[in-house]
Amino acid sequence: MEVSDAPPAPTTSGPAVHGHLPGWRHVYSGKVRDLYEPDASPEGVALRQRHGDVVLVVASDRVSAYDHVLSPGIPGKGVVLTQLSLWWFEQLTDLVPNHVVSTDVPEAVAGRAMVCRRLDMFPVECVARGYLTGSGLAEYRENGEVTGIALPTGLVDGSRLPEPIFTPATKAELGDHDENVRFSVVVDTVGPETAETLRDLTLAVYARAEGVARERGVVLADTKLEFGTDPVTGAVTLGDEVLTPDSSRFWPADAWEPGHAQPSFDKQFVRDWLTSDASGWDRASDAPPPALPDDVVERTRARYLEAYERLTGRPLAL
Structure with a gap:
């Protein structure tokens, strides 16, 4: 989540549905x-006194x-994203500080x-790729490079790269697509020293x-990270979510086979159904997407849960 000194204005991309949260004031909804x-109530004042900003x-x-918020949601998805992020933050504490202060939250x-x-x-999406797929594959097919990094010939969808690469992107406005950029653009945006720090941290986290x-039978093909500066310590700090099926491509290692799209632990069932004849949706039109069928919702939910359980080695009660 992008957080600056001034809270962003609320958006229409999806209202909060959590009801009144004592001590807290809703300021933003993303996808x-x-x-x-913290609000101005006694509870909110106590939160600021205890935790700071x-x-x-x-x-x-x-x-x-495809830039649309769909209906219905995936039951328990938010719990999976949060709990998996918290687990990964614990695995990374010796590499980079993170933004988590407490998990003591309203019931x-x-x-x-x-x-x-x-x-x-x-203002940079920090992306590490260890395998070639997605927008990186599209760039490679066009000119043999990804964000200006030359790659060997003969790679196909799902190929493992000789070594992981840092392929940053600009942060797009809500509803737009992030744009892959060369490292020089990051240097121009945040300065050479910070750019090198972001690159090095991203590759260290990915490694x-x-x-x-891999030890748990999962291929991490790529991941997107976001960093910010902690105004208290001045340290470059890992923020947002981290290494979830929403921000990363996870593939089952026993099914990895370069040359075609890989099965994945994310919302691929949703994408596949939306682009199938069964949905009847024309992406080029202004019409909103249709409601997701129950079986697509359940299969997607199962994949998120499987990702959590494979990676952490423990079940998640929802």
Whole structure:
């Protein structure tokens, strides 16, 4: 979640549905997350006194695809995203500080919310790729490069790269697509020293997570991270969610086979159904997407839960 000194204005991408949260005031809703800050009540004042300048980040069950928020949501998805992020933050504490202050949150959002330090976010999507797919594959097919990084010839969808690469992107406005950019653009945006820090941290996080996932039979193909500066310590800090099926491509290792799209632990069932004849939806039209069928919702939910359980080695009660 992008958090700066001034809270962003609420958006229409999806209202908060968590009811009144004592001590907190809703300030923003994105496609998936809702953001709150301490209010002026005694509870809110106590929150500021205890934690300083913080926000409450709540992961909803909303699911988005092709720049639309879909209906219905995926039950328990927000809990999976939050709990998996918290687990990964623990695995990474020796590499980079993170923005989590507390998981002591209102009962209405228990399990799906984190109290987080407000960060001054860098306007860069920090992407690490260890395998070739998605927008990286499209770039490679066009010119043999990804964000200006030349790659060997003969790679196909799902190929493992000789070594992980840092392929940053600009942060798009809500409803637009992020745009892959060369490292030089990051240098121009945040300065050479900070750009190198973001690159090095991103690749270090990917290397740690890729090894952890591989030990558990999961391929981490790529991941998107967001960093900001902690205004208290001045340290570059890992924010937002981290290494979830919404921000990463996870593939079952026993099914990995380069040359075609891989089965994945994310909302691919949703994307596939929306683009199938069964949905009857014309993406080129202005019509909203149709409601998701029950079986697509359930199969997607199962994949998110499987990702959590494979990676952490423990079940998640929803």
